[in-house]
Amino acid sequence: MKIIRIHNELLGTYGDRGNADVLAYRAGLAGISTRVIDVSYRDAIPHDGDIYLLGGAEDAAQILSCNALSGGSLHGAVEKGAVVLAICAGFQILGKSFYANNNEVRGLGLLNVTTVPGTQRYVGDIKIHSDLLGIDLTGFENHGGKTLLGAGAQSFGSVVVGHGNGESGVDGAVSGNIFGTYLHGPVLARNPEFADLLLSRAHGSPVKVDDPLADHYAALRLRLVK
Amino acid sequence: MDQRSDREPHTRLVRPTVAYSKGMENLRLAIAIAIAKSAGFLSKSLGRGSGETLPGRVLLTLCPNAIELLSASRVIILVSGTNGKTSTTKELVTQVRTVGTVVTSGSGSNLTRGVAGALMQDSVFAVLEVDELHLPSVVAATNPALVLLLNLSRDQLHRMHEVKRVASRWHEMCKSADPSTLFVADVDDPFVNYAITGAASAVRVSFGAASGGRHPDGAVCPSCGRYLDWIEGKYHCECGLSNEYADHTYESGSAGYRNFVLASIAADMVGVHNSISNIALRTDYRGMERATEKVFAGVKARLRLTKNPASWTEALAGVVGDNVILVLNAREVDGIDTSWIWDVSYANLAGKKVVVTGERGADLAYRIHVEGVESTLVDTFDEAIALFGLGSVEVLAAYTAFFGLVNR
Numbered sequence: 266m267k268i269i270r271i272h273n274e275l276l277g278t279y280g281d282r283g284n285a286d287v288l289a290y291r292a293g294l295a296g297i298s299t300r301v302i303d304v305s306y307r308d309a310i311p312h313d314g315d316i317y318l319l320g321g322a323e324d325a326a327q328i329l330s331c332n333a334l335s336g337g338s339l340h341g342a343v344e345k346g347a348v349v350l351a352i353c354a355g356f357q358i359l360g361k362s363f364y365a366n367n368n369e370v371r372g373l374g375l376l377n378v379t380t381v382p383g384t385q386r387y388v389g390d391i392k393i394h395s396d397l398l399g400i401d402l403t404g405f406e407n408h409g410g411k412t413l414l415g416a417g418a419q420s421f422g423s424v425v426v427g428h429g430n431g432e433s434g435v436d437g438a439v440s441g442n443i444f445g446t447y448l449h450g451p452v453l454a455r456n457p458e459f460a461d462l463l464l465s466r467a468h469g470s471p472v473k474v475d476d477p478l479a480d481h482y483a484a485l486r487l488r489l490v491k
Numbered sequence: 492m493d494q495r496s497d498r499e500p501h502t503r504l505v506r507p508t509v510a511y512s513k514g515m516e517n518l519r520l521a522i523a524i525a526i527a528k529s530a531g532f533l534s535k536s537l538g539r540g541s542g543e544t545l546p547g548r549v550l551l552t553l554c555p556n557a558i559e560l561l562s563a564s565r566v567i568i569l570v571s572g573t574n575g576k577t578s579t580t581k582e583l584v585t586q587v588r589t590v591g592t593v594v595t596s597g598s599g600s601n602l603t604r605g606v607a608g609a610l611m612q613d614s615v616f617a618v619l620e621v622d623e624l625h626l627p628s629v630v631a632a633t634n635p636a637l638v639l640l641l642n643l644s645r646d647q648l649h650r651m652h653e654v655k656r657v658a659s660r661w662h663e664m665c666k667s668a669d670p671s672t673l674f675v676a677d678v679d680d681p682f683v684n685y686a687i688t689g690a691a692s693a694v695r696v697s698f699g700a701a702s703g704g705r706h707p708d709g710a711v712c713p714s715c716g717r718y719l720d721w722i723e724g725k726y727h728c729e730c731g732l733s734n735e736y737a738d739h740t741y742e743s744g745s746a747g748y749r750n751f752v753l754a755s756i757a758a759d760m761v762g763v764h765n766s767i768s769n770i771a772l773r774t775d776y777r778g779m780e781r782a783t784e785k786v787f788a789g790v791k792a793r794l795r796l797t798k799n800p801a802s803w804t805e806a807l808a809g810v811v812g813d814n815v816i817l818v819l820n821a822r823e824v825d826g827i828d829t830s831w832i833w834d835v836s837y838a839n840l841a842g843k844k845v846v847v848t849g850e851r852g853a854d855l856a857y858r859i860h861v862e863g864v865e866s867t868l869v870d871t872f873d874e875a876i877a878l879f880g881l882g883s884v885e886v887l888a889a890y891t892a893f894f895g896l897v898n899r
Binding site: 274278279284287304323324325329388389449451454480485 | 648710711712716717720828829831832853854856858859861862
């Protein structure tokens with residue numbers, strides 16, 4: 266299984282690189298061999314990845330990354346059914362447009378969302394309920410953007426604690442195998458069931474990993490974020 | 492200053508003493524200082540704290556322009572940066588003391604009130620460490636002779652938000668500072684380099700090729716937003732931002748060494764004799780680390796402050812023994828988000844006896860677990876120390892945990 270970590274030198278401001286490490290680690294426990302491929306800004310994005318990961322970033326870095334991806338390299342992989350997890354600035358890049366350095370920037374349009382400047386900066390612990398997983402997830406959010414869902418677009422979860430997409434009471438967006446969310450943490454470290462969902466989608470059959478320390482940590486965060 | 496009469500002090504850095512013309516303002520200041528000092532004394536004797544920040548707070552309440560007034564008659568030197576503020580300030584104080592009286596701020600009181608508190612005492616020099624976000628207002632208030640800018644990297648993002656944001660504030664600060672203020676800067680850090688492009692006078696210091704490679708957060712030019720390509724610690728952006736040119740170039744080395752060099756250059760600029768030539772003589776920089784040794788329940792512990800990706804990476808490289816305790820908290824000054832622990836590699840702890848504790852110990856235990864480092868997770872530091880019998884242990888502790896252990 267090929268896990269592609271996109272532009273971590275640009276999209277690595279908030280520790281989201283850990284999502285790839287968690288996926289590789291859990292896949293290993295499930296007996297699936299993986300390779301994490303770091304693709305830098307100067308490199309071409311491979312088309313044959315199984316999971317593509319994008320993280321949070323500062324404004325200038327977000328613009329650079331988006332420009333590099335706008336050639337359509339990610340679109341091809343998505344059409345082949347690849348799994349995409351995009352956090353914060355990465356999530357905004359997947360949408361139709363976002364604001365960075367006070368300018369509107371055209372996104373990749375893989376998710377039917379637009380992001381506009383928020384009324385405040387949204388900083389703090391966040392808890393959401395995911396209907397897809399049937400569980401609560403925790404993370405940490407730190408962003409100034411407010412994301413609006415387009416017609417028919419599906420959120421990733423409903424906000425229990427924190428802000429998510431802004432004031433609308435939901436977080437992120439989901440479309441097929443594409444997942445966008447504001448949860449840092451990294452989100453897959455704090456929510457192992459979400460990691461297993463992505464592995465299952467990429468693997469084509471259910472992956473359920475047993476790692477007591479991961480479960481202990483996830484349960485602890487769930488208890489403490491309220 | 493008779494001991495160094497063979498050399499004139501750096502003339503542009505010595506300001507004429509400003510005589511107070513407003514008698515009432517002086518009287519108000521004197522009364523405010525008297526009240527602030529007794530408040531500090533009272534708080535200390537009642538056991539309500541170290542008495543370090545309270546006097547400054549009282550002083551600023553009673554006399555809001557106290558910092559301006561108290562700065563006017565002395566040579567002000569400020570030190571700021573994400574990492575190394577306290578040890579660099581300490582080193583600078585030691586060096587500057589050879590030529591005149593110095594007041595300084597205690598560690599951890601680097602906000603405005605700490606600065607005000609330090610200035611209550613008379614002196615020729617004031618050497619003050621200042622929080623990165625508070626630096627612009629302290630520069631405006633104190634009109635410093637010299638500002639030493641060490642580095643900027645990710646730290647307490649819930650408060651700083653972005654490194655670029657802090658760099659932009661520094662850039663504006665350098666632009667609006669008095670032209671006589673000299674900025675001494677490590678230009679291997681592109682954020683610091685960008686900041687001083689606005690300064691009227693600056694001394695650029697570089698530590699040569701491969702000085703720790705690329706800046707971990709330096710993929711984007713802070714000046715123009717272009718992608719910044721690095722070749723062995725060197726960068727050169729199309730917009731002109733580059734560390735290929737410097738006024739002083741030294742060999743690369745540890746963070747402690749770099750900060751010692753920067754402190755020595757700053758000391759030279761304010762007239763300390765031999766400070767630069769002493770750089771070549773010094774070989775041990777352990778004194779420049781935020782570290783201390785202490786015995787807990789019979790176990791000899793070497794404590795090291797680790798507060799963000801850069802300082803963790805530096806501290807982990809210095810782990811030599813086989814016994815390690817890691818302590819992670821996430822209070823306000825630690826940074827309330829722990830996501831950054833995933834940007835540090837703990838691989839060199841593999842095979843050692845590692846015990847993890849702290850209020851966010853579980854975060855760290857799971858993070859190193861994924862990197863293949865197994866640890867024992869315990870609730871308290873005392874439980875952790877008890878697992879090491881009567882041996883010795885290296886303790887890497889987050890900010891609040893470090894001071895909790897140092898002060899107990």
